[in-house]
Amino acid sequence: MAGSSLKKSKESETNVLVIRLSAMGDVAMTVPVLRVFRATYPDIKLTVLTRKFFEPIFSDIENLQVYHADVNNKHKGFMGLTRLSNELCKQNIDAVADMHNVLRSNVLKTLFSLRGIKTVQVDKGRPEKKALTRSKNKVFKQLKTTHQRYADVFSALGYPIDLTTHKFPKKQSLTPEILSITQNSTKKWLGIAPFAQYKSKTYPLALMVEVIETLDKEDEYEIFLFGGGKREMDILNNIESKYKNVTSIVGKLSFEDELKLIGNLDAMVSMDSGNAHLAAMYGVPTITLWGVTHPFTGFMPFEQPMERAILPNLAKYDQIPTSIYGNKVPPGYEKVMHTIKPETVVEKVNKL
Template identity: 25%
Template sequence: MPKTKFLILRFSSIGDIVLTTPVIRCVKLQFPNAEVHFATKKNFQSLLQNNPYVDKTHVLDGSLSTLIAQLKAEKFDYVIDLHNNLRTQIIKFRLQVKAFSFDKLNLRKWIYVKLKKNLMPNVHIVNRYMNTVASLGIQNDNRGLDYFIPEKDELPRHWLPQAFQQGFVVYAIGGQHTTKKLPHLQMLALCRQVHEPLVLIGGKEDILVANAIVEALEKEGRSILNTCGNCNLNQSASLLKQAQWVISHDTGMMHVAAALKKKVVAIWGNTVPEFGMYPYQTPFVNIENTSLNCRPCSKIGYDKCPLGHFKCTNDLSFEQLPSLVNRLNKSTDS
């Protein structure tokens, strides 16, 4: 039987690509003789390289025309467009094969952001991604998200200081947009409510904030470890995998944690869970300021609060964190 070749399009970013993994898996396993290719930006290629359901990746590295020429040579049978932006529309036009395109519901998001009227369906974005391929007979297998860590990036427990080897919590302090992250002092207030040894993960851009948190908490006798800028994405995922539970802003690492089936405390700033991108098929609780009439102010985020007050995070209290974690633990014990 000849192969049926699928091209899945999603150029960015970490969380969005992780959220496409059920589609990848279900197409590969459910469609007879499927050969699954995935096109993304070069920065995110590593997210697909270890995925056993991806037969080949294609990289957008500057020239869209170069990528299109490579894709044309593959002679795909179907395109599954889970990004649905101008570039992917150009690709679909140039390839001239049957395509299935994700409905981004941009008008509904605009109405929610600008008019504060929530017309979003009460459906997780993963299920909306799956609806994109439903007409092919592909169904959600409800196995959740996938994230595959290569063996070389698995961090052994003895890599950690002695105080962390009996268990720890991970706080992913990063975020692409400032309005999706807690300010430094609020991060510190949150960390003070964590009674287990705490590991901070993030990129090089998070090092200064992480160092300030560590300096403050070590003076209080807390066990805290800063790995920001010292671990690659897969190594940070390895720390998530070993964590007892995870704290994350509304960022890609929240979805990586969900893929690894970790209990998640999700911190929300200017965005809201109602956009449908909360932790998928894993136990979680939300901490958010639901009393503001300016949320959500964006479907993505800003470099600073448009109104200047940043109350969505500055007014958050974290005293309820221990009871929320108890609720998480009880939900997994029952």
């Protein structure tokens, strides 16, 4: 039986530690994988090591506990990570699935190995990603999805899973706080998340406002704007004030309630960023806008078909993707997203 080497007596439940500390989108991409693991191995406990803020992301998965990594204080540096490994070992960890594979998790891997705990780290596919993003002799092809890379970690631990068996959870009930914002609107609920970590994969705000204005005039959608931080809150509040069907969510809901609202949307429009993966993990149809990155890198939201990805003019900007995360922009590539017309986005939303 798969994973039999890690099986224990019924009195002592097998506990697999999953490490994924950041970023939000990458954390969200573990969720469909963990759901399949849970359905395949219902008697095995999962402990997820991540930041405290991300805990609500895993709320629909049974027999899973979230262990908070305080990497800025208590668990900072080598001594902090040593303390963290000691704490985790008290949780009776039997195996470790490292979905992050960064310096911190490498230190933890060493510490776990010294205790005889098997650790498998995600293969990020760096060579093929380098071939995909280089400007010369580019190998332009679809790479393995990040979701499958996560699943491969479990397979290497002795727990093979089949992502095609994944089932989305039922929609969660709306809280009074959410209902006070949505007002039980019977229109289609459309989320728009107009920001990303890098400008190179953020749709120009003026063009996004054109999209919002057109959709608002159609009067068929209740549009909810998602973002974070004071700067984004001020921008989205300003947009909200100009349109009758538009509401900014920033600062109005807890993260837990924000996730419940996302899970009840009829569709989401997002950049290649965290909100796309949060929507997709609930099975919400998700339209993504791409700049210098590309779906071929393996970061397409879960179970979203390629036709929901809106790409810039690749004939004009043939070096795309120029990087995996959008942090490398060749000269002349600063305005690639200007080649995506607002009417293209509107048409995609209406068609969906």
